[in-house]
Amino acid sequence: MHLTVDTSAKCHIIPATFIKCTSVPLNAFLIHLELPITRLSRSAALDRKGDPMTHPHHLKLAPHTEGNFTLPAEDTALLNEIIEGYKARRIGARRYNKKSVEGELAVVRDFINHSQMSPWHWGDSDFEAWCNEIGVNRKLAVSTQRKYQSAVKIFLDYLVNNQGLRNKVKELCGVAPRQICHRDNMIQHKLDRELARKKPALTEEQVKHLLDGIAEGIDLAWRFTSKALIPLQRDKALFSLVYGLGLRASEACNLDLEDFYPNSDLPQLGRFGFTRVTGKGSRGTGPKFRTVQIMYEWVAETLCWYIEEIRPRLLKHAAPNEKALFLSERGTRLTRSSLDNRFQEAVTLSGLDGLGFTPHCLRHSQISHAQDTGLSLEATRRMAGHAFASTTQGYTHVGDRAVQNEIAHRVNNPQRQQHHY
Template identity: 30%
Template sequence: MTAEALRAGFLSWLGQERHAAANTTEAYGHALAGFLGFLTDHLGEPPDLPALAGLAAADVRAWLARQAKDGLSATSRAQHLSAVRTFFRYLNRRHGVDVTAIRLVATARVRPALPRALSVDQAIDVTAHISDIADDPALQARDTAFFSLLYGSGLRIAEALALDVRDAAALRRDLTLTVTGKGGKTRMVPVLPPVRDAIEAWLTVHPRPLPDSPLFLGARGKRLDPAVAQKVLRTYRRLAGLPEHATPHALRHSFATHLLANGSDLRAIQDLLGHASLSTTQRYTAVDDAGLLAVWRKTHPAAG
C-alpha cells in the first residue's frame, strides 16, 4: 500500500472509530502530509508500507531537524511527532507493522507558556467599549454580546461562535448555556445577568432570529468568522492602548485568572473552562503567583 492510502485509512479510522474532533483529524492529516512529503525527498521516492517499516530513528530525527530549520516551534514539533506516533500505532494494529524507530525518538520537553490575562479594568473596558468600533447599531450590539460572553463565561472563541439562537433562547428560562467544547464534550456554563442582557439586546436586532440560525452573524449573514472577531478586538486594542496580548482568547484567560484571584476553587474553574486535565487549569496558579510577586516587588520598601 502507498503511504497516501495508509494516511487516508488512518484519518478515516481516526474520525469514524476513534470519534476524533474534525479539527483534530485535520491537524493530524496536515502533520502526516508534511512527514510523508519529507520522506519522499529523504528516501528518493514516495514511501510504501515496507519503507515505513524500515525507517530508522535517524530518519525521524532528520524530519524533526528539518522542521526546526524551517522555524517550526518546539510545541508544534511535539504535536506533529505525537500525530506520527499515533499513525504508527495504527499501522501496528491494522497492518502488523511495528515501526520501532519511533520509540527511540524522545519528545522534547516543552514548557507551556503561562496564560496572559488582562487586568480586571482592561477586561471590563473591552466589554464596555468594544461597540465603539462599529457604526452599525446591530454590529455594536453583536460585538458587546460576543465579547461579554467570552469574558463573563470563559468560552473559547470557537465555542461562542458555534452557538445558535436556540441556545441563547434557553437563557430566558435558565441561567446557563450548554456549550460544546474540544472533543465534542458538552458542559454547562453560567451566564451573568449583564451578559444575558447584552445577548438579549443583540437578539432584538438579530437579522435572522430563527432557532437554527447562528447566534453571532457576520456582515454577510453567515456565522461570524473567527478572523473577523479577532480583527475587531485588534482594532479596539490599538485605539484603547491595550497590550498586544489583548485577544479574544485572553478574555478566557482573564476569566480564569480573575476567578482564581478572588478565591474560586481550582476544580470549579476546571469545570467552567472545560479542561480535561486539572494540570492544564493549574497553570493559572502560576499566573496568580507571578502577579503577587510583581506586586511585592513594586510595593515592598526593601524590594529595591
C-alpha cells in the same frame, strides 16, 4: 487616521475603525495528499528554512527536476494501502476529524520526504534527524514539534500493531516495521506551557476599559446616527459573553439562541443560567459539548438586552428561522475572522491597542480571574473545557501581588498554619 469632531463643549476623537468597518478574507490552503511522494528541491528547502510558520499542510509534495525522490512502485502501492487503512481506522471507526487525520498524514509524508525511505525502513536515527530538522532548522514551536512527533508515533502504532499489514510488509520487503518513537526521543508534555510568546491576559481594569470603550463608541454612533451603532451594540454583548464564559472565538460564533437554559440555584439570571457550548475536541475527535454556568449577573442582563432589542435589527436580511446568536450586518452567522476584526476595533476604541491583545486573551483573562476569586482548578478546567488541568494552569496569569497576598493570608491565619514536628 482619526477624525476629530467638535460638538459644543466636548471634542471627540473618533478612530478610523469606527468610521469604516473592513473585513479580511481568510486564505485557504489546499492539502495535496494524493500526489507522488517526492523530495523537495534544495532551493525550496532553503526558502522554508527558518520559517516558524512552516507546516506540513503547506508543503508542496510535487515532483521536481532536481534531486527528486520517488518510492519504488511496490513500496508506493503498499504505502497507499496502509494509508487507506489508516484513514478508515481513524475517520471511520474512531470517528476522528477528517481534516485532523489529513494533517497527520501530511506530517508522515514530510518525514518520508526527509528520510527518503518507506516507513518500515525508518530507524531511531532517522526520526531524530527529522526532529532536528523541524526543531533546529525550521524553528517550529515546541508544542508544534510535539504534535508532529505524536503524528508519526500514532501512524507507526497503527502499522506495527496491525498484524496483517505487519506480515505483508515483512513478506514483500523483508523487514518488519517497528516503533521508533519513545520517551527518550520525544518531547514530553509539561505542566507549564512552552510557548515563548504567551498570550497576555487583560486585568479586570482593562476588561472594564475595553467594554467601556465599546459603550463610548455606541454613544458616539447614536449621537451621529452612524450605521456602526448596531454592530457596536452587538459587540458589547459578544465580548461580554466571551469574557464572562471564557469562550474561544469559534465557540462564541457557534452559539445558537437555544443554547441557554435557566439555573434553578440562580433564578435572578432568568433563562441565562447555563450555556451549552460546542468546543473543540482533542486530537481531531470532533466537537465536544460542555455546559458552562454564567457567573455574572451583568453578563446575563447584557445578553438579554441584546437578544430582545438588538438582534431583531440584524434579522432584516437573515434567513427564516435563523438560529445563530451573533449575526453579521448581512444577517448571517458571525464568522471567526469578523470577530477578530471587531475585537481589534474595540481594542482601538478603548485605547488598548499596541499591547498584543487578541480575542483569546479574554479567555485567558476569565480563567485567571476565576482562579483569583478562589474557584478550584478542577472547576476552572471544566468551565474552560480543557482535557488536562496542566492546560488550564498554562492559562492562568497570577500577578506577584496576588501570590504575596495568598502567602501572607496563610501565614497570618493561625488555624491553617502547619504544625511543628
